[in-house]
Amino acid sequence: MNNPGGFSLLGPRFGVLPRSHADAERRLDSPLRRAGLAALLLGLAVLPFVADGYIVYMACLVAVTTISVVGLNILTGYTGLLSIGHAAFNGVGAFACAVAATRWGLPFWLAIPFGGLVAAAAGVLVGLPSLRIKGLYLAIATLAAQFIFLFIVQHWESVTGGDRGLQVPSPQLGSLRLDSDFRLYWLIVPVAVAMCVFAANLFRTRIGRAFIAVRERDYSAEVLGIDLLRTKLLSFALASFYAGIAGALMAYFFRVVNPEQYGFSSSILQLTAVIVGGLGSILGSVLGSLFMVALPELLKGLATALAGADAAKVAVLLASARELVFGLLIVGFLLFEPFGLAEIVRRTRARLAVWPFRS
Amino acid sequence: MNLFIEYSLVGLASGGMYALIALGFVLVFKGTGVFNFAQGELMMVGAYVYLSVTQLLGAHWAFGLLAAVAVGFALGALIERLVLRPLAGQPTLAIVMATVGIGLIFKGAAGLLFGPDQRQLPELLPRKPVFLGEILIPGGVFWTFVVSLAIVLACLAWFRFTRSGVAMRAAASSQANAFAVGINVPAISAATWGLAASTGALAGVLLSALNSLTPHLGDLALAVLAVLIVGGLDSLGGVIVGGLVIGWLQAMTGAYLGGSWREVMPYLVVLVVLLVRPHGLFGRKEIERI
Numbered sequence: 169m170n171n172p173g174g175f176s177l178l179g180p181r182f183g184v185l186p187r188s189h190a191d192a193e194r195r196l197d198s199p200l201r202r203a204g205l206a207a208l209l210l211g212l213a214v215l216p217f218v219a220d221g222y223i224v225y226m227a228c229l230v231a232v233t234t235i236s237v238v239g240l241n242i243l244t245g246y247t248g249l250l251s252i253g254h255a256a257f258n259g260v261g262a263f264a265c266a267v268a269a270t271r272w273g274l275p276f277w278l279a280i281p282f283g284g285l286v287a288a289a290a291g292v293l294v295g296l297p298s299l300r301i302k303g304l305y306l307a308i309a310t311l312a313a314q315f316i317f318l319f320i321v322q323h324w325e326s327v328t329g330g331d332r333g334l335q336v337p338s339p340q341l342g343s344l345r346l347d348s349d350f351r352l353y354w355l356i357v358p359v360a361v362a363m364c365v366f367a368a369n370l371f372r373t374r375i376g377r378a379f380i381a382v383r384e385r386d387y388s389a390e391v392l393g394i395d396l397l398r399t400k401l402l403s404f405a406l407a408s409f410y411a412g413i414a415g416a417l418m419a420y421f422f423r424v425v426n427p428e429q430y431g432f433s434s435s436i437l438q439l440t441a442v443i444v445g446g447l448g449s450i451l452g453s454v455l456g457s458l459f460m461v462a463l464p465e466l467l468k469g470l471a472t473a474l475a476g477a478d479a480a481k482v483a484v485l486l487a488s489a490r491e492l493v494f495g496l497l498i499v500g501f502l503l504f505e506p507f508g509l510a511e512i513v514r515r516t517r518a519r520l521a522v523w524p525f526r527s
Numbered sequence: 528m529n530l531f532i533e534y535s536l537v538g539l540a541s542g543g544m545y546a547l548i549a550l551g552f553v554l555v556f557k558g559t560g561v562f563n564f565a566q567g568e569l570m571m572v573g574a575y576v577y578l579s580v581t582q583l584l585g586a587h588w589a590f591g592l593l594a595a596v597a598v599g600f601a602l603g604a605l606i607e608r609l610v611l612r613p614l615a616g617q618p619t620l621a622i623v624m625a626t627v628g629i630g631l632i633f634k635g636a637a638g639l640l641f642g643p644d645q646r647q648l649p650e651l652l653p654r655k656p657v658f659l660g661e662i663l664i665p666g667g668v669f670w671t672f673v674v675s676l677a678i679v680l681a682c683l684a685w686f687r688f689t690r691s692g693v694a695m696r697a698a699a700s701s702q703a704n705a706f707a708v709g710i711n712v713p714a715i716s717a718a719t720w721g722l723a724a725s726t727g728a729l730a731g732v733l734l735s736a737l738n739s740l741t742p743h744l745g746d747l748a749l750a751v752l753a754v755l756i757v758g759g760l761d762s763l764g765g766v767i768v769g770g771l772v773i774g775w776l777q778a779m780t781g782a783y784l785g786g787s788w789r790e791v792m793p794y795l796v797v798l799v800v801l802l803v804r805p806h807g808l809f810g811r812k813e814i815e816r817i
Contacts, residue, residue: 488637
């Protein structure tokens, strides 16, 4: 930060100590940053027209995962409540949405929020023990909730269809059926962008700051006048709502919901995305989801190259390779880059800003 | 009535196995304050080491057991040194996820090395059924119970009476004070991890000799969560009581409600106990409630 002249390739925002609050605030909001955001949105809008079907499919998958991972990051990264059962809330949202769509014939723009709300209610229920227990014990409680969820889904066959699950019809908007990845893209990606923006803004408000205060030290937060009960439950509800919306979108995207999709390994995948992306960072959640969706695809390519065209052999190899790589990523990031990809981005930006000087 | 007693006895007998599995968790938690989600995978690794030594190298089963225990000890100590010690003082999230990550590494590596197929271990304990009066208990279950309980009791005695056991208890109760009286706390931590992994390896061999061995053997350890929560996460004696209680409950739910209830029952017990009495029956009451 020793750059008195304020020389910088990215304008005079970095590498110089801000001299007043207004000065500091101005730097948060530069034309360059706005231009970058506009370019990103434009890119998302153009992508489905220029990319092939596979890329569009992957983009939808990344967007859905991002929504869920942002939710988990709100709970675990920002509020400090560890949940090892996040996928269960995806499942609650997905099944609620599927039941609403097939049984009651609700249109998708009602069924998806319904899935989110039911998941939020389930989240409050699971969050209730968090009033008595925290840390490791809470993690164990969420793990137990995950398995109990699977049990309920598998045995409440009259509603959930048991292990076979439910078929979900394509969303219908007037006379337009959203029955291809290209059309679903225009439903999923805008929702994902809106939910990311909402989460990013949340942490500039009183409620969001209360979450962070609870994470840092719950006693101190309570002394500051934060209602711990309400804040923790709100965090659970919000995180589960995000998970529920993601689950509902997944239901429409895959056109089928079954308990297999929402098991323990999916919860672990999402936690890995949070850690790899960066705890307590919305940008990190996006990067982490992108990484964790793209990585198995790369591994699939590798496994195919190694095992040849034998599909069963590839699947077996892939499952183990995925576990191994996920494990290495979790341990590696925790040890060497605890704030994840988001921290790498931040550091790179700070370096670039004062280049060629050392930051 | 006879049937009830028979189910009860078989349930209690499988509880001995649970106690042995739970022992590894409690050792590490008591000694270093870490809940080791990779304990199940350490069991699995131990079983594969035993399998490799006895079947691939054709060695005597005693060498297999010895190798499993030795490799387990080395792995446990290595994990403590390479991963958990650098993470000391980090929030629970980082530590829990680090152990989850280690578990995934082992599971993935075992899957790549040995493939997903079920392996059958050579018989270790006599299969001949044991009769208690008129009640028949499968031999494997009975002898596994005896061996498991013997190992758990040996660990308890070792903690109670030996010099290194006392040092471990001292380090567990207060690291700073243990340092002050000249105990080498880092070495003790590594040894605790090693010991826990060794008991895990033994549990893995016994368990897979009873059923069969796949890279997913470790998933069974998650069902032991209930044993730990009932007995108390840091109570060595608690694992025996917790193991017997959960074993009996599982046999009862399995017999009278069906197999799927048998699988979910431990998790229901976990939730209920966490709500009513989070430190379990014998755990130290140190959970903050805020």
